[in-house]
Amino acid sequence: MSFPPPIQKLIAELSRLPGIGPKTAQRLAFFLLSQDRAALAELAGAILAAKDKIRYCSTCSNLAEEAACPICRESSRRHDVVCVVQDPRDVAAIERTHDFKGLYHVLHGAISPMDGIGPEQLKIKELLGRLSGGTVQEMIIATNPNIEGEATALYLARLIKPLGIKVTRLAHGLPVGGDLEYADELTLARALENRREM
Numbered sequence: 087m088s089f090p091p092p093i094q095k096l097i098a099e100l101s102r103l104p105g106i107g108p109k110t111a112q113r114l115a116f117f118l119l120s121q122d123r124a125a126l127a128e129l130a131g132a133i134l135a136a137k138d139k140i141r142y143c144s145t146c147s148n149l150a151e152e153a154a155c156p157i158c159r160e161s162s163r164r165h166d167v168v169c170v171v172q173d174p175r176d177v178a179a180i181e182r183t184h185d186f187k188g189l190y191h192v193l194h195g196a197i198s199p200m201d202g203i204g205p206e207q208l209k210i211k212e213l214l215g216r217l218s219g220g221t222v223q224e225m226i227i228a229t230n231p232n233i234e235g236e237a238t239a240l241y242l243a244r245l246i247k248p249l250g251i252k253v254t255r256l257a258h259g260l261p262v263g264g265d266l267e268y269a270d271e272l273t274l275a276r277a278l279e280n281r282r283e284m
């Protein structure tokens with residue numbers, strides 16, 4: 087038995103979400119249908135409000151509600167150290183360690199020729215712009231410990247070391263092939279502390 091077209095459409099839209107297979111999409115669709123209209127309006131409103139209100143920080147490309155994100159606005163942070171991450175969720179993971187007092191730069195991805203993602207699709211131009219100011223003395227590369235993350239780290243090291251900036255990489259100990267955001271706080275804090283020069 088196939089479902090009426092509006093339900094099929096809803097299932098198809100939900101299937102596009104990461105990690106959601108057809109079965110889960112069906113389960114979610116029927117759960118949503120069981121909710122009252124006000125609850126659904128709240129959900130739809132929250133999605134659109136997040137989309138409309140959130141933009142990229144003009145300095146670090148982290149998610150922000152204003153032109154500058156709260157981390158870049160914090161005057162007590164060190165401006166001479168920049169930690170480069172793939173994703174805003176990695177910023178959140180490192181912030182949870184309370185160990186890093188510098189600033190961030192969010193690339194919004196990693197180099198992945200298989201997926202057609204090259205350096206120009208990432209926020210690398212913005213990073214170079216920042217580094218040209220002369221304030222940054224060290225760049226910590228905290229891309230994920232997998233093939234794409236390592237390729238991105240190497241690419242950045244080659245690009246940035248000639249500028250006379252110290253380039254370091256998070257120490258091993260992070261689960262290889264994993265995502266930074268899933269590392270526990272202690273592991274992440276240690277990897278940060280034991281970072282090595284590239």
Ligand SMILES: [Zn+2]
Binds near residue numbers: 155158
């Ligand atoms: Zn920022």
